[in-house]
Amino acid sequence: MISESFKQDLLSRIDIVELIDTRVPLKKAGANMSACCPFHSEKTPSFTVSPSKQFYHCFGCGAHGNAITFLMEYGGLGYIEALRELADQCGMKLPEMDRTQNAGTASDGPRISDLTELMARAMTWYREQLKRSPKAIEYLKRRGLDGKTAARFGVGYAPEGWQSLQGAFTHYDDPALVECGLVIVNDESRRYDRFRDRIMFPILNARSQVIGFGGRVIDGGEPKYLNSPETPLFEKGRELYGLPQAREALRSQDRIFVVEGYMDVVALAQHGVANVVATLGTATTPIHLTKLLRQVNEIVFCFDGDRAGRKAAWHALEISLAAVPDGKMIRFLFLPPEDDPDTYVRAHGAAGFNEAAAKSMPLSRYLASSLAERHGADSAEGRSALLAEARPLVQSMKAPLLQMQLLRELAALGQMGAEELALAYGLSAPRGAGRPVALRAAEGAAPRGNFAGKPNYSAKSNYPNKSDYPGKPGAGWSRRNDSAAQWRSGTAQRFADQTRPANDRRLERQMLRALLSAPELAADVPVELISEQSPEGLALHALIQFLNDLPQAGSAAIAEHFRDSTHESLLNRAQADLMGLDLGKDGVRAELEGAIFQMRLKAVDAELKAIYALSSLSDEERERERALRTLAAELRTALRNSGGADERGPDGV
Secondary structure, three states, X not given: OOOHHHHHHHHHHOOHHHHHHOOOOOEEEOOEEEEOXXXXXXXXXXXXXXXXXXXXXXXXXXXXXXXXXHXXXXXXXXXXXXXXXXXXXXXXXXXXXXXXXXXXXXXXXXXXXXXXXXXXXXXXXXXHHHHOOHHHHHHHHHOOOOHHHXXXXXXXXXXXXXXXXXXXXXXXXXXXXXXXXXXXXXXXXXXXXXXXXXEEEEEEOOOOOEEEEEEEEOOOOOOOEEEOOOOOOOOOOOOOEOHHHHHHHHOOOOEEEEEOOHHHHHHHHHOOOOOEEEOOOOOOOHHHHHXXXXXOOEEEEEEOOOHHHHHHHXXXXXXXXXXXXXXXXXXXXXXXXOOOHHHHHHHHHHHHHHHHHHOOEEHHHHHHHHHHHHHOOOOHHHXXXXXXXXXXXXXXXXXXXXXXXXXXXXXXXXXXXXXXXXXXXXXXXXXXXXXXXXXXXXXXXXXXXOOOOOOOOXXXXXXXXXXXXXXXXXXXXXXXOHHHHHHHHHHHHHHHHXXXXXXXXXXXXXXXXXXXXXXXXXXXXXXXXXXXXXXXHHHHHHHHHHHHHOOOOOHHHHXXXXXXXXXXXXXXHHHHHHOOOOOHHHHHHXXXXXXXHHHHHHHHHHHHHHHHOOOOXXXXXXXXXXXXXXXXXXXXXXXXXXXXOOOOOHHHO
């Protein structure tokens, strides 16, 4: 909703050193600034801020980002709130964003700040009503909640009357009360309170502003929990109950519990388990996971052991597989069927709850055990059904290392080889014993027989010697003999996999570092040389496209653009590598040109190997072989003369 150009302009005006130094005192450390990391406990500073690149990185816990990220993770602000605070600091105006009602019409209601004031007033009034209601106080005491915890979470009570809120708001007919979800207008235009005779739990945003309420019925009645509707303030699929209150605990703990109910959160917090949040009457969403994984490395989903709890856990697993990156941990804790987190912690205390959490199942084990229990693994039919259900889950994963490990565990469970299962799932299989399972080919990759994974040689600019341009790849291939026909029908794919240079990914990482250090060099990169069969290659394509669209983007703007994308962790790692390097513009250009030279040479060598493997060659194929051999010799000479990269570079790059 906010344009890239606005964010780029905003980040170019902010000095991240000044921003962080006012919150975490920094000290000079060579070309950078350093401090003890604010995101984990340490005695030796490993938190580094780069004035030139305008981002921070902790070599201890991996925290990484720009000015926006810092305000979100350290200050607990939401994305828009962080942008607004930075814009205010440098005198910029955040562009207005259209919000829509559920009916799909533009909202002409009051400003967001006016709505939050109304919600804050409602919370204060509900809290006053709690003090005057013996029935509500007795209910909370029966549930074991003390006054200090109730005050900390702002717990209140909504009286039974249909229009009790008239006591809080002089103008009960104010349209804003309907817009923020406190009042309902029926078909006959009659107004009445949404929440009646319920314990009220305020829902806070990252700035600790009230954006909604959850109301729990005291006596029997339905629904048991009633939440605020979707409003300009509140989207339940984005918010988590208790996150602002858990923020302090998360500074010292790298784990958070996700439970299902408001009372679970307040009961756990009261008994000393403060690192806990709850979803708001909805299943876990990818946004929930992204928000939590920015703050911790481990999430423990805690569910009741009954059928409903198992169903909710399986949904959380499906969402987690598609969202969790490598290096993060998702676990599942199932309590006895007769317990929920509230009753369990009251019976066993924080020590008992944490002891149970220590026995929680990692995501991979929960997946395997659930599938085995559901289908059985003692028959061919059961194993087949097990692997069939697992297929879309494994394919959805964006964490390559975890995907490798999970694929091997499932293969063992299904009594087949990892290579066989990878091929059955449409993933690139390992070549040879002991090699890891490769990542799935990029969606939309070239079909079999079309040099999948090979660079495109159709442009003459790829060759340093124009007279030796060998022409478009494949133009000389003919079906006049069996070997050529076999090449076109599928052998090419095998050669593309087997002859792809093993260290292409190293060169791709080298190119990533160079472009992050000097984004203006993106226009010099021949993208057709870069394979889309590796995470680094995909990240390079995405980065180059972004930099071609916004050539003036700096490191901070790049990090912002790729926030929450599949390329974020790779780019963050490359940015971190740059912290200790100061190559200068000439050094960066030399590193980039060296990678381009080597990629060209390796691509030519790979194609020559494929040609040599053919049993017979046509005249066109022999001509192509000679041209490629000449080109390879010239590239090797250029590399030797330059010590890794010719000063001019091929085609004057």
